[in-house]
Amino acid sequence: MALDTLFDATIPGSELVKYESSIDSPLLIDREGDKPWTKQIGINSTIEPANYLISSDRELMIEKQLGKIELSEFPVDHPWLPQRALKILSKLEEGPIAEKELLLLMDLVADRATDHFQLEEGRFVALTFLGRVVEVSDTRVGLLKKIQGRKFSEQIFVWRVGFNSFSGRT
């Protein structure tokens, strides 16, 4: 039997929004539009409904709740990477690696990030080598413009979602 809960979430300056969650079907439901949220909350997560923060455009602000919903095996802000990628990453920490390995690493990381963050095919993304998404854009130029001159704590690379490379022969 499903256990349903109803709760309110507000942030200063935004309207009151009601949400419903169910243990059987752990989806957040928009009561006004009856549209299920696309992000599911895991059954075993320990987040408390009252602590969800909903922005005015109704996106979940997960960052502020990292400590509560993060499981050590599956960090929320970057995807779990396959063993091959981790091996190349540890080599990369020691020094330069072969071009083939770097390309393979980018491919593996981009693939996993695409699945994890459900990135839309055709979009241009800047990622860290741990799979965190730094920036996303609809155009190649738009992405490069956004990241140019910015300092990042980790090395980043650019990728086109669903493609073998960022650019090249059509």
Next chain:
Amino acid sequence: MSPPINIIEKNYSNGKPFTDVRIAVINRENLRQITIQKKVRIDTGFDAGVHVRESEMLELSTIGIRPTPGSATLAGDVTAKAYFCFAYLQQIGDFELPPPGMEVTLMFQGSGREGLLGLEILNNWIVTFNGPEQFFKIVHPEA
């Protein structure tokens, strides 16, 4: 409605459509900039803006810009490491574009002396290749 603007009309060189371009890379943090002048081949098979050899990106460090690594698909479906940055196309042939220029992707890859001018730029214009007469023409469509 303004009439079409002739951007460039040029004969092929060595049987290929080449032209000169001037590209500027600007560091918006410190407003320092560097310009690259290059002879490039018109290449409708290249989907980014301008392609130059990898060694040319060393100059960018003088203005504090580090191009971002990524990958590029080359002829024969070979994937290679490449570096990318945001730049402005300021001049093509004798035609100066209105400041600050056209926003383009500048790709650094390989060691070939020949640069490429790709679809990201060409898609803004009407490009005609006249094979028998060995010339090409680029026109800005009427606005």
